[in-house]
């Protein structure tokens with residue numbers, strides 16, 4: 001573990017309760033696209049560490065994060081109040097399950113399925129040409145309650161012909177997917193809107209965010225033969241939960 005105190009170079013509220021933070025990269029700090037970092041507010045006593053997915057690809061000039069302000073939370077409201085020039089603690093030892101190279105080779109479609117700020121590692125993935133070049137089509141699914149929670153993606157995603165962004169919006173009208181992601185998967189709406197079939201031969205899947213979504217979608221994928229790598233066996237699905 002290597003703890004650094006790093007500068008906030010940019011802090012912006014991008015939606016109700018979501019802040020985009022960019023941190024300076026300490027010398028020698030490296031990460032892989034899709035990983036998360038541990039961050040804490042500087043403290044006189046024991047710092048309270050929390051994990052945050054990195055929204056910038058490995059090798060970027062800044063470490064980017066999307067942080068949801070959790071009501072009553074010990075750390076996230078303070079991170080959301082940060083301004084450029086402030087400092088936070090960063091553990092430079094990065095971790096994470098969402099490493100694309102762990103997926104079985106040979107996929108044609110990459111499905112990136114998220115809720116809320118769980119979209120963060122996928123913002124990094126779609127900005128990484130080394131990953132994007134491997135796939136013919138990439139479906140980024142973003143589950144939110146209100147449109148306001150998804151619109152900031154327009155400003156951070158690199159638009160590209162093979163990328164299709166699909167919002168699942170449950171409490172505002174107008175979305176093609178207006179039900180929760182697991183329900184859209186089960187009913188076939190998700191595949192219908194994408195115009196693509198989920199299949200273990202051609203599809204590779206990454207899930208991130210709300211554990212209830214991750215659990216339900218994982219089960220739906222399992223019934224289609226799409227499973228995580230295990231005991232040296234290749235797999236087509238990787239997942240990260242934001243809480244228990």
Ligand SMILES: Cc1cc2nc3c(=O)[nH]c(=O)nc-3n(C[C@H](O)[C@H](O)[C@H](O)COP(=O)(O)OP(=O)(O)OC[C@H]3O[C@@H](n4cnc5c(N)ncnc54)[C@H](O)[C@@H]3O)c2cc1C
Pocket residue numbers: 036050051052053054065066067068069070072073074075076077116117118120240241242243244
């Ligand atoms: C691997 C990993 C990556 C993560 N990446 C991100 C990220 O990129 N962005 C992000 O905003 N959070 C992320 N989190 C969640 C983050 O670590 C904290 O749990 C969150 O910021 C709440 O911390 P807190 O101290 O404010 O709340 P606490 O006082 O610790 O309360 C925690 C409770 O808040 C709830 N909660 C946690 N995260 C969320 C959330 N995003 N939305 C709604 N409720 C939540 C859960 O019920 C949890 O039990 C990640 C968690 C993990 C394990």
